[in-house]
Amino acid sequence: MSTVRNKDDFDWTQPSVGRLFEFLQEHTKWNREFQEREYARCLAGCHSARERLTSFLHLNVSTQSSADMNDLLGFWKTLHGAAPEQTASLKAFTAYLVDSSKGHAKNGKSPFTAREAETDDWAALFLALHARPGWGIKTTALFVKAAIRLHRGPQALHFWPDAWQGSAGSLQSKPYLPVDRVILHIFKTLGHPCPRVENINSGLRNRYSAEQMLTWDDLWFWGFFTQTGTDGERELGWNSGKFWSQLSSSKNDETQLRSLGETFIGLLTAKS
Template sequence: MNIRSSLPRPQRIRSLFEFLERNKAINLRIQRGYVAESLAPKRVADCALLLMQRVLNTQSQPKLDPIAKFLQAAFKSNALRSCQEFRCWLLAQTGNENIREALGHWQGWGPKTAALFVRNLAIIEMAPHLRKRFWPDVDVLRREEIEVPVDAVILEIFAHLGPLVGKALKNYKTINNYLRDELEYSAKEMLVWDDLWFWGFITQRSAPQSQGGGRTVGWNEGKYWSIPHAPRRPADVAQIMRLSREFVAHLVPNGTSQLAVTKRRA
């Protein structure tokens, strides 16, 4: 039985989570479309390889040599045919069968990329039409601690949010510890928090040097149209634009959608 700690969830955190929960279908559709592209090959092992490659290629400066060694070793050892075979292979290689933890310490992966891969596995696990095309025994929701794949977009959000809740939330570890350990959000709820990336990405832009550089917060149509599988119907785009203003209102002290500037490098 999970007993809640005495630490209350701040109102601003609760209201932001409620916003994400109400609108999670938008990003879920996008992420399912993205993941489905990786499940196009006929062989399950090829799907797993493609899923890993696409996640690893989200890195700004991937370390290709250690990544190649990892992918070759996993593929040639037939470790990618099922979730259990992959866990057994990780256990033999690292002494840890936890996918996120083992990959997080592997050269070429790192915590953020490992968390993103596990996030994608969770999306597959929850969608029967995706699961039947992949590892039928995928079980990360029960066996893994889901973490938010914190990157520059999410760091920017917590640069605004942290001071409002009296917390210094400045890196991957402090953000995940706060949401998962201190506030005790469940695995499925951490997946909802992952939607911060979508809403943050479409509401951030680089600020002019005349304004001090960094990033401003507000609707960014160019970024929205760069996202594969995002809704394109004019009515849907208008709704998401309206919701983006609501999202920004959670990040500024007076609850409005005014622009705010942080001097974080874009």
């Protein structure tokens, strides 16, 4: 009998996954506060909603190591040419992207359907962005997720009045996680035979609600500060150098965060 495991052969119901989610739920404030400081730092010099939107788009795209600037050229020109009313709301900006993309649609599977986009503004934005050259699935997922988070935080940073997330539970569609190498390593440590962006999202979105998917997004925060090295050479352990290099990290709380980071690592390495 073959002992080769299927690349998607991972038990999402195992206790270790549940315990990891409980940890993220209990300590979600740390990533939320970190991200809010990042957003405030990026948008502090903006004088209008249009400037905040533009800066926020650049912030999220610039974090992607594989972003192709030449592919994105058309998008930035389209954004620059938009009339004020075409960027003034989530619905208007999405409609503008759709109209300006006609005849130039990009091939590629999206995690959202056209039917979902008819009833959910965030799903519609995801489809509209992902159709643009240069907007890969991870970059699109990152911006949409970040925009959801931003519009749940301080209103002074908002750029779309119709995107305000006034209460938990208001999300209709499940956010698609921007899975990067940090998160891939987490699931590899948990025992996933072949973690990928698609199968991690599929596994989580099949079992968790829209609000819970935002909680799973906190994986990046804990993974980022507890990993050293790159790709196949990653090691687990609190990374003080990385922590202190981040302008938005809570320096006065490092002792507590180090302890929580060690708990996080223990959850990844414990036997189910």
